[in-house]
Amino acid sequence: MQGSIDATSLNRREARVRIFVRHMGACFRCPSLPTLVAIVGVFFAGTCFEGAFAQPRINSDDGPELRTLYANSQDIEEGKRIVESSCTGCHGANGISESPGVPHLAGQRPAYLYLELRAYQAGVRGENAMNNVVRPLSDDALFKAAAYFASLDPPQTNAANGAKAAAPDPVQAGKTAAAGCAGCHGDGGISKTPGMPSLVGLDPKYLVAAMKAYKSGQRKNDMMKSMLASVTDASMNNIALYYALQKPERAQTPAAGDRVAGGTAGAACAGCHGTDGVSGNPATPSLAGQDAAYLGSALQAYKQGTRSDETMKGLAASLDDGAVRNLAAFYASQEPKPPNVRQPLTAEEWAQRCDRCHGVNGNSSDPRLPALAAQRLDYLEKVLQDYRTGARKSPQMAAMSNVLTDQDITNVAAHYARQKARGVVFVVLPSKPGTK
Numbered sequence: 157m158q159g160s161i162d163a164t165s166l167n168r169r170e171a172r173v174r175i176f177v178r179h180m181g182a183c184f185r186c187p188s189l190p191t192l193v194a195i196v197g198v199f200f201a202g203t204c205f206e207g208a209f210a211q212p213r214i215n216s217d218d219g220p221e222l223r224t225l226y227a228n229s230q231d232i233e234e235g236k237r238i239v240e241s242s243c244t245g246c247h248g249a250n251g252i253s254e255s256p257g258v259p260h261l262a263g264q265r266p267a268y269l270y271l272e273l274r275a276y277q278a279g280v281r282g283e284n285a286m287n288n289v290v291r292p293l294s295d296d297a298l299f300k301a302a303a304y305f306a307s308l309d310p311p312q313t314n315a316a317n318g319a320k321a322a323a324p325d326p327v328q329a330g331k332t333a334a335a336g337c338a339g340c341h342g343d344g345g346i347s348k349t350p351g352m353p354s355l356v357g358l359d360p361k362y363l364v365a366a367m368k369a370y371k372s373g374q375r376k377n378d379m380m381k382s383m384l385a386s387v388t389d390a391s392m393n394n395i396a397l398y399y400a401l402q403k404p405e406r407a408q409t410p411a412a413g414d415r416v417a418g419g420t421a422g423a424a425c426a427g428c429h430g431t432d433g434v435s436g437n438p439a440t441p442s443l444a445g446q447d448a449a450y451l452g453s454a455l456q457a458y459k460q461g462t463r464s465d466e467t468m469k470g471l472a473a474s475l476d477d478g479a480v481r482n483l484a485a486f487y488a489s490q491e492p493k494p495p496n497v498r499q500p501l502t503a504e505e506w507a508q509r510c511d512r513c514h515g516v517n518g519n520s521s522d523p524r525l526p527a528l529a530a531q532r533l534d535y536l537e538k539v540l541q542d543y544r545t546g547a548r549k550s551p552q553m554a555a556m557s558n559v560l561t562d563q564d565i566t567n568v569a570a571h572y573a574r575q576k577a578r579g580v581v582f583v584v585l586p587s588k589p590g591t592k
């Protein structure tokens with residue numbers, strides 16, 4: 157039987173079975189009837205999305221944590237008493253937290269909850285409030301508390317949770333912020349004005365470092381300093397990303413020198429700037445396709461010490477005016493290449509990757525993996541940061557969180573905080589009379 161649980165037919169077959177069906181999704185599957193009746197189980201709802209996810213197979217010999225799936229009503233009653241005496245102060249009545257940094261636990265997956273409680277007890281989730289809480293509790297108490305929290309109705313998404321609007325697309329924001337730069341640096345960062353550097357084909361890290369150096373006065377140029385005076389760091393990141401993602405072209409400006417002679421002289425520069433002027437190192441700018449007049453003035457500035465860089469000062473010192481012109485002509489004639497950056501993913505695109513493990517819209521269908529839907533925004537942000545710094549350890553999440561930027565974390569956390577939570581469907585057997 158697929159598609160629905162028929163509570164009455166269950167009751168008819170096994171009179172002792174009492175059924176609490178919590179938060180059924182619009183559709184779901186359930187295991188065959190004999191298993192359902194034989195074991196006291198938890199079945200997961202919300203996986204009705206066209207074959208996207210295999211329903212986890214849950215066997216009684218799957219591991220000790222899956223014991224939480226076989227909790228009976230008495231275990232849950234006892235869990236409730238434990239929780240009310242030691243947990244609600246922080247996690248809120250009914251497992252809905254009102255405290256910043258404290259997660260909602262209502263409707264969270266039972267095996268996951270139990271495993272995390274064990275992790276706190278072993279001290280492997282870093283220094284935090286939970287370590288002292290769980291220390292005095294027995295394994296049995298952890299199991300019951302986990303089963304109780306899992307049996308509660310999950311949090312409702314409320315407007316405040318995740319209301320923080322997703323930040324605008326950084327590339328679009330960069331384009332807007334760079335509107336005033338085009339007059340000198342050209343449309344899309346391709347210079348049309350001799351003496352003005354192109355900004356395409358440069359690594360965003362180099363661009364950001366250059367902008368910050370102007371702003372702080374470390375790189376001296378009064379015009380650029382005033383241009384960037386009111387530009388925030390976040391905006392510089394966006395601007396740099398925008399230019400880095402534009403299709404590079406050579407500057408549309410003349411070059412006077414002898415590019416063949418410059419190519420020969422360029423052998424001395426190839427180790428850092430690349431043989432054809434395309435650098436593989438974000439700290440070393442690419443020179444390919446750059447405006448020749450700018451290249452010439454930059455080399456003169458290093459030589460005279462008005463642009464301070466010890467490496468380039470030493471190298472430029474030995475170049476005469478002719479050599480500078482030839483090198484500039486050579487690099488200006490080279491083909492610029494896009495730096496190694498990718499278009500950032502939107503929160504929705506990230507979520508597609510996360511949902512592979514965390515379930516559709518963060519409604520995990522594996523009892524060992526946490527649901528993310530409707531979780532507190534501040535908590536989601538905090539734990540994602542913890543995975544990234546390694547304060548919280550998980551091989552899967554370390555790999556995932558490493559590639560997230562701060563902005564991605566804010567966006568993806570807001571995405572999950574906004575999702576509708578679908579709880580687990582509990583089918584709870586009353587304990588047999590006479591057993592504990």
Ligand code: HEC
Pocket residue numbers: 238239242243244245246247257258259261264269270272273281284285286289290301302526539
């Ligand atoms: C003093 C406040 C406090 C008390 C009391 C408390 N908790 Fe927590 N709990 C927290 C905080 C803060 C976190 C998040 C810590 C972190 O980031 O790892 C947390 C996290 C958890 C988690 C991990 C949730 C997840 O999604 O990973 C579980 C499970 C949990 N608590 C269960 C309990 C249980 C069971 C009790 C009672 C026996 C309890 N807590 C009592 C503050 C508390």
Ligand code: HEC
Pocket residue numbers: 333334336337338339340341351352353355363366367376377379380383384387395441453
């Ligand atoms: C009025 C003309 C002008 C405007 C407008 C202007 N710049 Fe510049 N920019 C320059 C000049 C000239 C230089 C070269 C200065 C030097 O020699 O260090 C430069 C250099 C730079 C560099 C360093 C390039 C390199 O290869 O090291 C960056 C990055 C930069 N500008 C970014 C911007 C951004 C971003 C804006 C808009 C917010 C902007 N500029 C607006 C004239 C301008």
Ligand code: HEC
Pocket residue numbers: 353421422424425426427428429439440441442443451452454455463464465467468471472483
């Ligand atoms: C040891 C590595 C190294 C070598 C060799 C080297 N450079 Fe550089 N070059 C750099 C670094 C690093 C920078 C960035 C310095 C800064 O931030 O001002 C730079 C900057 C430049 C710039 C400024 C580009 C811009 O967009 O503002 C020019 C032009 C340049 N180098 C030309 C040359 C030439 C020509 C040679 C060979 C004669 C050469 N470099 C050899 C490391 C090197």
Ligand code: HEC
Pocket residue numbers: 259506507509510511512513514525526527528536539540548549550552553556557568569
């Ligand atoms: C390969 C499977 C996998 C993928 C993909 C994955 N996760 Fe996880 N995630 C896990 C596992 C396993 C845990 C539990 C780890 C632990 O015990 O700390 C977890 C835990 C979490 C938690 C902690 C939940 C809590 O209640 O404390 C958050 C938040 C989270 N993941 C977010 C994400 C986000 C956002 C993405 C996508 C960018 C993602 N995950 C992708 C497997 C995955």
